[in-house]
Amino acid sequence: MTGVPASAAGGPSGAQGARGTAAAADGVASEVSGSASAPGAAVPGRSASGGESATDATVEGRPARGGKITAAAVNQASVWNVANLLTMLRLVLVPGFVALMLADGGYDPAWRSLAWAAFAIAMITDLFDGHLARTYNLVTDFGKIADPIADKAIMGAALICLSSLGDLPWWVTIVILGRELGITLMRFLVIRYGVIPASRGGKLKTLTQGVAVGMYVLALTGWLASLRFWVMAAAVVLTVATGLDYVRQAIVLRRQGIAERAAALEETEA
Numbered sequence: 001m002t003g004v005p006a007s008a009a010g011g012p013s014g015a016q017g018a019r020g021t022a023a024a025a026d027g028v029a030s031e032v033s034g035s036a037s038a039p040g041a042a043v044p045g046r047s048a049s050g051g052e053s054a055t056d057a058t059v060e061g062r063p064a065r066g067g068k069i070t071a072a073a074v075n076q077a078s079v080w081n082v083a084n085l086l087t088m089l090r091l092v093l094v095p096g097f098v099a100l101m102l103a104d105g106g107y108d109p110a111w112r113s114l115a116w117a118a119f120a121i122a123m124i125t126d127l128f129d130g131h132l133a134r135t136y137n138l139v140t141d142f143g144k145i146a147d148p149i150a151d152k153a154i155m156g157a158a159l160i161c162l163s164s165l166g167d168l169p170w171w172v173t174i175v176i177l178g179r180e181l182g183i184t185l186m187r188f189l190v191i192r193y194g195v196i197p198a199s200r201g202g203k204l205k206t207l208t209q210g211v212a213v214g215m216y217v218l219a220l221t222g223w224l225a226s227l228r229f230w231v232m233a234a235a236v237v238l239t240v241a242t243g244l245d246y247v248r249q250a251i252v253l254r255r256q257g258i259a260e261r262a263a264a265l266e267e268t269e270a
Helices: 012-036 067-075 082-106 109-135 141-164 170-189 200-217 223-269
Strands: none
Touching: 082 109, 082 141, 109 141, 109 200, 141 170, 141 200, 170 223, 200 223
């Protein structure tokens, strides 16, 4: 017997202990060298150019500096997704709708039926693109900007065409478009304090507007022509009522935001 422990004599447990000791030493050396290395030097988990590697998302249980950037790149939906394609389709339908609406003087029932079909497709895609974007995480910056533009464009084109043809009073067009543009601008002004969510009344307003305008696009006669008048009247009432409600919400949201900022400033000064 030499008195040397089995771990030092090269036994299995000794080899494992040696490897563990070496690994611990290497870990300490790597940590020291990583903190002392010059900028741009290649270290474990980082590329030679200094960027985090895709496989090294966390360090010691904490997110690596490039972890958030990597996650954002992975989670960012492509612009060419189905929701955005539906929005693009609505934008393309706007000039097509106007051309069909005004074809042959704007009073031909056949052309008006085709214009109604284009308007109906635009309204249907409006129902689906937002739902698809939220359900399947397809929300993009392009969609946030293009979707409301497409909504206002097709509705505005229809109202202006109807009023220019004498089928709809201009004051109705002015009230509806003024409300839509005003509420959109107001939302941008108060976005620093928070987001005003779409209400059930707002959704009902959009549906009623679509049905009413669609009925006016068609060359209806008889009792259907009388019915569309009352549907449009309901749409105008909902347009004004929901617009006033959004103004109230914006005022409340702004007051709360100002109060919260004042409270936070007082705590900071204290």
